[in-house]
Amino acid sequence: MTDEDFAASIQGQCLIVMDIGGTRIRIASIEVSEKEVPYAFEEYSSNLLQETDPIEILRGLLNQYTERNGIHPAAVIIGVPAIIDEDKDYIIQCNNITSLNGRKIASELRVKIGIPVYVDHDTKLLLHGEKAGKTLEDNWVLLGIFFGTGIGADVLLHDKACRLYRNGLELGHIPFRLNGKKCVCGRHGCAEAYVNGRVLEEISEDAHIHISKVFQLWGEDSIAGKRLKEFVDNEALLVTTAITIIEPTHVIIGGGIAAMECYPKGYLEEFVKRQACTTSINENCIISWAERGDMAGFHGGVSIFKERAATEKKI
Template identity: 30%
Template sequence: MEKEVIICLDIGGTNCRIGLVDREYEIYAQQILATAGLAEGGFMNGLLQLIEEYRETYQEDFQINAVSLGFPSTIDRTRRKLLSTPNIEGMDNLEVADILEERLALPVYLERDVNLLLLYDLFSFRLEEESTVIGVYFGTGIGNGIYMNGKLLYGRNGVAGELGHIPQLHADTVCGCGNTGCIEPIGGGRCLEELCTGTFAGTRIRDIYKKYRDTPELKTQVEAMSIPVATEINILDPDYVILGGGLLQMEGFPLKSLEENIYKHTRKPYPAENLRFLYSNVNQENGIIGAGIYGWKKWKEVEKYEMSYV
């Protein structure tokens, strides 16, 4: 019998990755494409065509059970519909799961990209049995996943963990979400982009910490990164705090200063005295494997249900 796999996609604002993931979370036939190329002629059409062609290529050698996709989007509670996707045009209020299932005749699973990163980290650090784990991923924005009692936290509308939008009193910066005063424009990667065109004009973003980490501007930005993390720690008192994302990988990033700031803003003596940080290993494949972990979890739920009726 052919190997059972799930087609997994990690869709980002810049690149999309596609691969096959088996029950042991091994990846096969990984490909990377530019998201912009996929969007020509409508993103949904491009996505369908990509998956159909990919399936055609591999269906003789593999048994393809389902499709699992991670999006940089907010997704409704039932995980069937994209609510909003700030970085990809035409991907708001879209019933992606229904559309794909109808065309592909395969089960389709959707999840937020940061939740898939968290699932990958829970798996790689063997934390799935812990009661509360939070993941905070710093990129252009601030991504957050919350894992409690064996489940990802979704909330009433499916959008729990919008940690970048913690409000700051008297802050007047307008956030990408439309609100004024969110922490994300002060602590996220977009702030670095602005510094590189303004105060530190001519600097490449990747050099900014290496060159300027001791300036008041960067000290403020790193402290601003600590605020949402400390806030969530104060609320949830988690077993582990996973920190990750592109900013932490940049040369000269002041990791120690980030940890000290998180400590400074968490309640004493606890949880402050007992914090456990883990650092996500950034690897291009993590999102695809995360989609595989999620897809197989969903698949096995159905399998278990069907078995009970045999």
Template identity: 30%
Template sequence: MTRSMENLQTPVGEVGEPILVIDVGGTNIKFGYSCNSQPLDFRKLFSTDALRAGDPIRALALMVEDVVAETAIAPRTIVIAIPGFIDTDGDRVLHAANIRSLDGRRLGDELGRRAGCTVLLERDAVLALTGETRAGVVQDADHVLGVFFGTGVGAAFMTDGKPFRGSGWALEIGLMPFLAEGPVPEGMRPDCLEAHASGRALQAIAARHGVPIDSIFLASAYSASLADDLSRFIRHQAMAVGMAAAMVSPATILLGGGVMDMNGYPRETLIGLIEGHLPLSETRRPLDLRWSRHGWTAVLHGAPAVLTEHRGRGSPQSRVIRTAGRQPSPESNQNQ
């Protein structure tokens, strides 16, 4: 857990309205605040296992109470980064592969009722990429593909400053059909990308070789069999990036996620493999590949954009995200 109580003074009024941002990951749930489009100096982590042990809405509500009590900042809006599929109503979690207790829950409405404020949901990959386009390494880029390797695998595509959504969950590539060799982590579909290129797949490799997950890439220097498994793992990640790029034709590719930040992770090897999966010679376009600057805190920079979309009545996202605990107006129903 990281936390600081300094620089938590928030301006009074609409412009300075603080947003509580929750990044729900497969391992940890991270909390932070955004105010005036800038992160406040506060971070707090909880174990995601709390959502698996009982009612996940109650568990999240207790975490929110704990954070608000510690900071004395009661938000009007909570933005949650969801690692999975969100329904077109912007409120119901359809499927979260690594947190199945959230499946089918109307998280925005249910948590909003408990917390007494508006709760907005966004896919974690979209929120992270939005943050990097607003305050990170791709501020000067357009047509940006972001691929993130954490406990699971997610991707998002930004063009003209807006995320591409398809019918709602475009580029949720973790469940993309993918046939590969190697053991599959327990409880995962064997024929999907996440089973072979995610943090959970990496944990399975570490367990099989009896090495700590935190030092798995360094340990490969002393084990040929481990090095072979990790080489295959990196190849699968490169294929994932190549396939996502083939679908959206990005001008820039952003890579991030906890796996990429691990000690000893072979970034240069990955870059070389990705180059082999892209039509660089055919298109005569150079590879513009960048690494995430902010890590998970990119969602703090991206959260204000979710609130702006919610308030912009003419935007597609605002037509499917509604204020938690309130019925949509007849006018909004006509827009849906």
């Protein structure tokens, strides 16, 4: 089958995209077409997967979803915040949903529901989804960094995910401090031990303000104000580190934290430009902010489907 025949064969196919985050599982349907618009949204707590067999829970959610919405999908695409093996099946380590560790999520679920299941890093879906809304010049290298429950990052190199062996970009586990705080991965002093959703929850609880409004305290000469500055400084240092290592032409910063009310985007951007973009290597690096929010993962799911289904057809 030629590439053109393959592209024609998948037009109009309905996909279910499941974006499993550290806090929420979000599900939507999307059809492969020129103008891809996600629909039939549902949302569940990720804690559901911790209660019992997570594959059985996913099967149940998908069955209910397809029946309720009258959808007959050609495939299911799942984004997970985990380290996955090179076959994109076996979950090596999922720090925020430990019940998934050691499970062959794609093949086990495929047996249960009878249609192809494609699994990939949640951040790869997000980055593909954000990229789909942009026009980049030739030879681009796109770095995406997403601040949410944890830290997600990935790199697209001319439309292909940049991979060494099995991992995405485990930016959250870059060593940040000597003998530092314990991280969800079990080590001490990782960046994610200092930059995660739980840290923001602690700041908001101590300041008696709802977490959704915590950045209203940005710039205040108070304990909360100082803790928020330290938090964003740590985020900015991490973005700077990633730019220094990857040397991208474009950076997209996103995730639930960056989308919060009063989040100091301008401050972070200035910090990063001052620290990382003043050398001859990175001075032309373009920094932008995620625009598609929660929708990005669903659009990215279509890109993953095209990539993986095409590979299967050629085997």
